[in-house]
Amino acid sequence: xxxxxxxxxxxxxxxxxxxxxxxxxxxxxxxxxxxxxxxxxxxxxxxxxxxxxxxxxx
Numbered sequence: 048x049x050x051x052x053x054x055x056x057x058x059x060x061x062x063x064x065x066x067x068x069x070x071x072x073x074x075x076x077x078x079x080x081x082x083x084x085x086x087x088x089x090x091x092x093x094x095x096x097x098x099x100x101x102x103x104x105x
Contacts, residue, residue, distance in 0.1 A: 065089070 057065075065085055072080045 065082065068089075069080050069082060069085045072078075072085065
């Protein structure tokens with residue numbers, strides 16, 4: 048999988064939640080987790096969930 052560098056802004060509360068999840072993952076797995084890798088997991092799982100739901104346009 049090729050990777051692409053992008054820049055975006057994120058709400059401070061979301062940043063705190065992502066960092067908290069990053070700490071949990073590092074603690075539970077004894078493995079290094081970069082901020083980018085945590086975001087990738089979140090996005091992939093979120094996209095899986097959204098793809099299984101019917102999105103209705105109004």
